[in-house]
Amino acid sequence: MDLTQYVDQLRQELAVAAAAGGDEARALAERLTAPLESAARLTLLNALSAAADEITADLAPGSVDVRLRGIDPEFVVTPPPAAETFDAKAEYEALMAAQVPPPPPAAPDAADDGGTARINLRLPAHVKARVEEAASRDGLSVNAWLVRAVSGAVDGSDARSGPKSGRRDGWSPGNNFTGWVR
CATH class of the missing domain: 1.10.20 (Histone, subunit A)
Structure with missing residues (x-):
């Protein structure tokens, strides 16, 4: 100038x-x-x-x-730095989630005609954060996690356990172990 x-x-x-x-x-x-x-x-x-x-x-x-x-x-x-930064904890959790197969999606209800309905749900910020953490931990989107939780609450089953696999060896989506054995 x-x-x-x-x-x-x-x-x-x-x-x-x-x-x-x-x-x-x-x-x-x-x-x-x-x-x-x-x-x-x-x-x-x-x-x-x-x-x-x-x-x-x-x-x-x-x-x-x-x-x-x-x-x-x-x-x-x-200019301000890009919003994307490296988060070692998030990378580790993503890697661990990739190694564990995600639970299978909930089976559709017999009465489900395949249509969807939209609702607005207002959650306190601390509850929303816990929902996001739980969905991430289960390898689901927030919407899929909420659908599973509401279906479980309406049906009276434990929404966190997901559908039962019916396997004889006792394996279910929540019983995964990772690591080394000697």
Whole structure:
């Protein structure tokens, strides 16, 4: 950003103000404008830095910096980082969930005609967070987990256990073990 035009405008305004004081004031203003140029540039830089600080406060975690290139300031804008960050715990849980087969989906009711209905459900934030954790733990979407939970509550069965597999060896979706054996 070239500050010369702003410094020149300040010099012209000072000359106009000094002209009202006569020839002696005009001559004094002309002698003072050269030393005042650096002070004017410094004042403008301070104003630009303050403006950059205000913008940075609104842009956080991004930022705006003022840097000098010679005698001219330059703005450097750093955008906020991408929302996607590495979460080791989430990666580990995703890996573990991939190793355990998800429970089979609930069998449709005999009376189910295949149609769906939409409802709005309002949950307190802490309950919503627990539902999301439970759905993630069971390898289901929140909607599928809620459908299974409501079906289990209406039918009187344990919604968390999911449908029974009917296997003779006792295996069911909730009885998985992983690890090493010697």
